[in-house]
Amino acid sequence: MANFSKSNVPQFSVEVYQNEFLPEGGREVNAIVTVTSTGGGTSGGIPLTGAAASPSSIPNGSTNAAVVLMVDCSGSMDYPPTKMRNARDATAAAIDTLRDGTAFAVVSGTHVANEVYPGGGRLAVADATTRAQAKEALRRLGAGGGTAIGTWLRLADRLLHSESTASLGSGGIRHGILLTDGRNEHESPEDLRAALDACAGRFTCDARGVGTDWEVKEVTGIASALLGSADIVADPSGLAADFTQMMENAMGKEVADVALRLWTPVGVEIRFVKQVAPTVEELTGRRSEAGPRAGDYPTGSWGDESRDYHVCVQVPQASVGQEMLAARVSLIVPDPAGGTPQTLSQGLVRAVWTDDMAASTSINPQVAHYTGQAELAQVIQQGLDARKSGDIDGATAKLGRAVQLAAASGNDDTAKLLAKVVDVVDEATGTVRLKAKVAEADEMTLETRSTKTVRVKK
Template identity: 50%
Template sequence: MSDLPEPTTPDFGIEIDQNPYLPAGGREMHAIVTVRATGPRVRAPADAAEVVIVDTSGSMSYSGKIAAARKAAAAALGELRDGVRFAVVAGANEPRMIYPPDERLTRMDAGSRKAALAAVKKLEAAGGTAIGSWLRLAGRLLAEQQGAIRHAILLTDGKNQHESAAQLDQALKECEGNFTCDAFGVGTDWEVAELRKISSALLGTFLDVSHPDDLQAHFREMAGRAMDKTVGDVALRVWTPQNATIRFLKQMEPVVEDLTDRRAVSGPQTGDYPIGAWGDEDRDYHLCVEVQPGDVGRQMRAAWVRLVVPEPDGGERLVGPANVLAEWTDDEAKSTRISRRVAHHTGQSELAEAVQSGLEARRRGDEETATARLGRAVVLARQVGNRQISELLEQVVDIVDEESGTVRLKRDVDKAAEMSLDTRSVRTVRTGGRRPPSTGS
């Protein structure tokens, strides 16, 4: 009999932050939905599966990148606990198995760890870049691990040159919902938009790593986070009354991610939105619902939110509901009050858009638009307290007046700094510490 503890899921809770008052004729109700998971971190090796994907294209042979990638892959393997199913994949024009040598996952133990570490030491750089084919292989490896927490770490240093954008899109469509993927771009020859697309589709994050020597620490941290997850495939279930419409649902922390189009109908007037794997953590979501206007004094439930949490026995547990309320009033003081957290996250969402659109305009040579959008980003970064973005903006623009957003574009901008600003534009800052949820399991 195994001495390992039985796998359990965390305790979940939901909190709603909003101003429920709408003016006469008002239609849009905004609310911040905070989801919190707490509880003991139960190690359940049979319920986790990990694929480490390392770019081994020819460009990785420059600037010490392949040597750094070997160390990074070894660091990730060092974080995987015994019993986890895993594989290491090398990516080029076509992916190939590094360990195990045949197309399958194997269990981590002392013997497989030693063999895998020996295999990654032999990684060599040659060939091109076809990221969609790498993800397809990861998808095949992880497909049979239903019920497990399925995760991949992907490293690349270049553009997806050896397959079409349509091929990558098709690969992402096939992999979506099968596993989550966190990605790293090393150097300055990869495309931010491509890694953003990949991490978005696969409910992960992505990060720029300008110096290869930093890869090892990043891989170790990311693999460690994956090992801390205790439940996968959690969903937000949202109900709205008849004649109401969900304008959007966005994840706001730790990164901005629009989930609106991921809705899967789950019942009358309800839809489920995937929110991935969870450990001991909390995240914020911005929900906007459009309702039919009511008479002054009328109260209604504009929406309710539940969590759908998979259980180790194959069933599911529902947490909630937590209610989003609406009440029409002719008291201007009530109807114009804005929830501090709604305002904060609205600013962070606008900040991400301003940075990305400003940098895109700069790349097109549209200096007027770039100046206006990046100036707006300077104002927003200050308002929401995002110091990292403020510091990165200072490397792209000269700030004449921070309060008004008056800036001048710098003529010579370090490419790594521009890519870092673009990459980190969706990374948000919290409004404050954790608070106890109002609705729990």
């Protein structure tokens, strides 16, 4: 395990958990790769509170970050009128949380995107004066018009790569925060997809749905494509606290564009690569080639935090007693000058063939746990889709399996959300009954948070 440290970035470490033993003829190798960065910004994404939350006391006076806040100002934000007020207050709270020196802008989103502050295709630099000006500009925000989220994202992208962010270079943190309360009705799904494809890898974005009139798959799809978080704020009065925490997490990011590089020897095939904690995120299809038998999988921006990845490869058949390197996993970051990427840390995945049945059939506890967590996310989605389409038996079976998996893995948060959608008869066997009446907010919360996982209990 290698480490990399430099004074202005976190220190990264890579740990590999696996059972490397295979029976004769065995070919599938699974490993959980834990990546941890320390010495960066926030402590593991834990929100700062009280005095620590004031912008002047957040660490690192200088910044390498730019943030664009995108606020839904479509007509539906006026129902009820408190929703728009809560959105303005939440955006103001986020602006208060900006670290001095951070470049920022505010965009209002309807069927078109407009610059609210500072305007002129540029970003302002956060200090007491610009924060006050931005909050004054927010007061003029009103609701009216449609919803075309792709236009908001494209404007955010232009701002985050404008002349005013040139000093960030290629390694700076570029981040968006997007709030919507409705469905993306004024552009086609293809237009939104094209915007996401154009923005992917250029900035990260957290997305929030407020109320219950928005489409979960749209909001989670935006966050997934742009490697950010997604959540529901069912009660608009909770927006300010949520926006403050999102901005604190953004301010804690210290290094951008980190990639997981997977090198495999001749004859080894990659089955899949996915993030499995803190959320399940499929990365297999996002590979970009990085030289002979090597590919990069994007992980986004990092502060002080730890994440887990599940790597599954297929190795050539071999006989008892043989061993091989099945994959080398490296964490890399681009060189701002365009030279060779820097390796932050690396770990090895091995394969050893044995005739010891006990060794070759035992499943590594980390692999077993995250295989269950990935299945949990999948059966919740399938169960809710079945419920919406009127397939009662299918929904009951899938959500029952979800209850069983949540209980077995200790995923208490998901278990509580499931209990609002089904009556649990026996969690050990996954015996449940669908509730006759379910609050829309409860169903949407379960769907939005279905990919959140818990880590293996030590």
